[in-house]
Amino acid sequence: MTVSFIGKKSSAAGGWGALKSCGKRLLESGSPLTGARTMLKANQSDGFDCPGCAWGDPEHGSSFEFCENGVKAVSWEATEKRATPAFFAGNTVSELRKLSDYKLELNGRLTHPMRYDRASDRYLPVAWEDAFAEIGSMLKNLDSPDRAEFYTSGRASNEAAYLYQLFVRVYGTNNFPDCSNMCHEASGVALKQAIGVGKGTVLLEDFEKADAIFVIGQNPGTNHPRMLGDLRRAAIRGADVVVFNPVREKGLERFSDPQDKIEMLRGSSTEIASQYYQPRLGGDMAAVRGMAKAVFAAEDAAVAAGKAAVLDHDFLKEHCAGLADYRAAVDRTGWAEIEDQSGLSREEIERAADVYMRADRAICTWAMGVTQHLHSVATIREITNFMLLRGNIGRPGAGLCPVRGHSNVQGDRTVGINERPPAAFLDALEKHFGFSAPRTDGHNVIAAIGAMLDGSAQAFIGLGGNFARATPDSALVEKALGRMKLTVNIATKPNHSHLMPGEVSYILPCLGRTEMDLNSAGNSQLVSVEDSMSMVHGSAGINRPASPHLFSEVAILAGIAEATVGSGIVDWAALADDYDRIRDHIEATIPGFEDYNTRLRKPRGFLLRNTAAHREWNTPAGKASFSATPLPEETVHQRARKGGGRFALQTFRSHDQYNTTVYGLDDRYRGVYGERQVIFIHPEDLQAIGAAAGDRTDVVGDYDDGISRVAPDFRFVPYDIPRGSIAGYYPELNVLVPLSSAGDESDTPTSKSIMVSFRKSEAA
Structure with missing residues (x-):
């Protein structure tokens, strides 16, 4: 069947198109009335922080402090579809790998902790205590804590992120690859x-x-x-x-x-x-x-x-x-x-x-x-x-x-998710908790993948996110994950990272941002996040959990920590049962969080003091410092135009996705419907290469490292973009981003500077 992939573009962003999209997503969730009631609590002082972007909330907000993407994110999380043990029993991992990102996550919320069984190529249900015990045992038996990689997604709360970094540093490493390494x-x-x-x-x-x-x-x-x-x-x-x-x-x-x-x-x-x-x-x-x-x-x-x-x-x-x-x-x-x-x-x-x-x-x-x-x-x-x-x-x-992406990517860094932690922070941890913190710089995302590939890393734990699809050089990352002795993914829905298991592999299902998190006394737990404007505010879910077998991120991390390092230094169970105690520790070890628990409960929360905003410059010169760096000798665009039919490619999101999560197959602002494998290209460039709109092509990476990189079977879409520049969606095009091509001083993958060429699609 031929897909109609080019259609009418929206005349403007927002408007009736946004409202129709919101209605469609709420209907697809299976419970539109529940979804609508849930959205009225999004970004409200007595509700939850939207699990989408990190844009700030106004001081005097309205009853509708959400957007189209917020509705998509919430309805995606609040869906009534469930990926139960029966789902995994009916599908091998090899079969699930054939599904697109969109179709895989359509199977709904995870309901039980699962352990991979290599003999049957299936995930089987496992008891929480057994999962914690085996994960802890395997981490303890590594010959060095630096053999493990601890990834963090920006969806984690301040409380979960702080507990995570504390556990990992008590364990003995600073290996904290996180999503910030790939964006800001x-x-x-x-x-x-x-x-x-x-x-x-x-x-x-x-x-x-x-x-x-x-x-x-x-x-x-x-x-x-x-x-x-x-x-x-x-x-x-x-x-x-x-x-x-x-x-x-x-x-x-x-x-x-x-x-x-x-x-x-x-x-x-x-x-x-x-x-x-x-x-x-x-x-x-x-x-x-x-x-x-x-x-x-x-x-x-x-x-x-x-x-x-x-x-x-x-x-x-x-x-x-x-x-x-x-x-x-x-x-x-x-x-x-x-x-x-x-x-x-x-x-x-x-x-x-x-x-x-x-x-x-x-x-x-x-x-x-x-x-x-x-x-x-x-x-x-x-x-x-x-x-x-x-x-x-x-x-x-x-x-x-x-402008940050995920809702708490900035907060995670603030509370310690950092492979190169400041000495003052480690000093504070040591003084407060009474242990010796590791001082050697750890791995960022690029270094972690390299360690996984060369065998120096043997365990991977992912706190949220979809590591395999968010990272560059997809084929190499799949190989890297498959070499692990242990892979653990803490998640709300199945994704492709779960389908690249190591020798021992777990999927541990967690509560979503919209769901009630109750402690042992039946009281609702409050978490906190930091937006792009350094405002810290509270978030409390209002919906019943998707499954009675779900644990919060904090509870999962506490269970792994107790099984790995014991409770001699930190009483992990006590922290998991009362997040106020975690915030007390944050207050004691990180400047700016004074009176944390009180200020967090005020409408809109509180502002973390930004010294530069007050014209206080914590630089070696004691002043704001100009940089006299010359322009690059050559940009990717300048290299591409030297001939050979090469183009400069950037990857970006469609309007129906958030990071690696694909909500649908439409991109109405760009006039693309029912299709994701597209290449946006200037009409004159299309004519120059002898192609027409709708023609199919393989996109070939052009990087001199001896590795073949091909994204097969993409369709050309004429678009208003500079000649020599092209664009398309990730994660489908991440296969073309070389692991060894990273930003100077930042190590960020160069996903907006990819040299490529075209060849006739074998599927044409």
């Missing part, structure tokens, strides 16, 4: 260098005060739709929204707010971007360098004419170091180099710079379109340089805003 690691590294803290500096309220908002390398309409409401309100009050994105994204062009009755009745929408620029892949640093060059030129002209300065000289003198070296680096960078690398004209870049210079207060936001390149750290340093020029850090309506 470059942001943390760059911001720590530049301003002394690896987080953004803005609050949600700053978007109400900004005169200009620069949105670089992100797609809020699909990845964090609630942000569109804040951009829409900014646009309505007259703020400029300047977008840099290689792909024309509907949510950044127009947005129809489903909560605006007049807009919905009229079928109208609001223009978001006042200026929209499409740089080539990898060209963002050059574009920002060009804007800085325009600012310096305007400053020189103002001084010569005796007019008011363009730069904020008082701020630069008091708070910044390295300006002269940066100015020299900008002067050395010619416009021809900037235009060639960015793919934008000098006129376009100067027009964007004019917006910045007119604005008294400016915010710059970015996401994975910036962080997943070889030179991502340098690019974020360049963004920071640009914002420092006019003092746009540390005052209302201005600042830096890396």
Whole structure:
């Protein structure tokens, strides 16, 4: 049967299309009324934190603080479908591997702990106590704690993440590969260098005060739709929204707010971007360098004419170091180099710079379109340089805003999920708990996969997520997991990571964010998360658990910890029975969490103090530091155009997915329906290679390491994207991302800088 994969695009993000999608997802959950009631508690002070994105909550929120993607995430979790022991009895692991990510997770919520039986190639039910005992025994019998890898997904709560890192450090290793290694690691590294803290500096309220908002390398309409409401309100009050994105994204062009009755009745929408620029892949640093060059030129002209300065000289003198070296680096960078690398004209870049210079207060936001390149750290340093020029850090309506993905990826890092922990944190743990913490740096994701491949790692435990599908070089990761003596996955639904078992393999089912977590006294437990604006707030589920056999993440980790290291140092069971005790330990060991349990129970929670937001710079220079790094010698786009039919590929999400979770097969904002294996390409590029819309192709990785990488049978979709650049969905295209290609200083996979070519599909 032929799939109809190209259709009508939405005229605007949101609107009736979003409402229809919400209704469809609630119906598919099997209990639409329960789902609707559940959504009314999403992001409310007496409800649960949405398990989707990490966008902040307003101080005075409405009764509908959720978006289309939030409905998808909640209905996906709250489905009435169940993956019971009978499901696993009826399907071998080999058979389940043939299912797509979408079809596999459609089987519903896990209900029982399961252990892999190699003889039958099936997962069989197992008692919790037996699972804990064997996992603990195997971990204890490794010849070194460094033989084990402990992965963390950003869906874990602060309490689960803190307990996890405490257990693993008592066990004796800092091997903490986590999802941040694959997304915003470059942001943390760059911001720590530049301003002394690896987080953004803005609050949600700053978007109400900004005169200009620069949105670089992100797609809020699909990845964090609630942000569109804040951009829409900014646009309505007259703020400029300047977008840099290689792909024309509907949510950044127009947005129809489903909560605006007049807009919905009229079928109208609001223009978001006042200026929209499409740089080539990898060209963002050059574009920002060009804007800085325009600012310096305007400053020189103002001084010569005796007019008011363009730069904020008082701020630069008091708070910044390295300006002269940066100015020299900008002067050395010619416009021809900037235009060639960015793919934008000098006129376009100067027009964007004019917006910045007119604005008294400016915010710059970015996401994975910036962080997943070889030179991502340098690019974020360049963004920071640009914002420092006019003092746009540390005052209302201005600042830096890396927009995180998963709901608590930032919080997990705050409470200790870090393969390179600060010495002060380890000192605090040792003093408080009375044990010797490991001091050797551990493994991030790339290093962990390497250790699994070379045999130095023998055990893998995954706290949430879908490690096998989130990571690069899919074939190598499958091989790596299969070499483990022990694999353990803590999850809510079956996914492909579970189908790559080691010698001994467990699936341990946990409660979801929307479900009640009751302690031994029958009292509801409260967990906490940190959003992209450093706000920490509580979350308490309201639904009955999908199965009476589910444990919370905290309870599962406590069970493994007790079986592995015993309870001599930490009473794990007591912590699992009262999360307030975990928060007491966090308060005692991590600055900023004073009076944690009291402040958490206030509406909206509390703000973790950000030193850079107060113009306190924890850098070696004691000031915000400019970077004088030159532009890359060559971007992936520049290499690709040298010939040989090569293209620069970026991977991204469809509108019907969140990270590796695929909710459906439509991407209505891009006009794709019932299909995921597509390649978005400029129409002239399609014509140049002698192909037409709908033709099928194999996508071949072009990386000189002797490894063949092929993503077979993809369809061409003409799209508004720079010539030489192409795009498609992950995880299907992760097979093309080389494990050995990672960002300088960040080790983040270069999923936005993949060199590929095409060959005729064997399925054609």
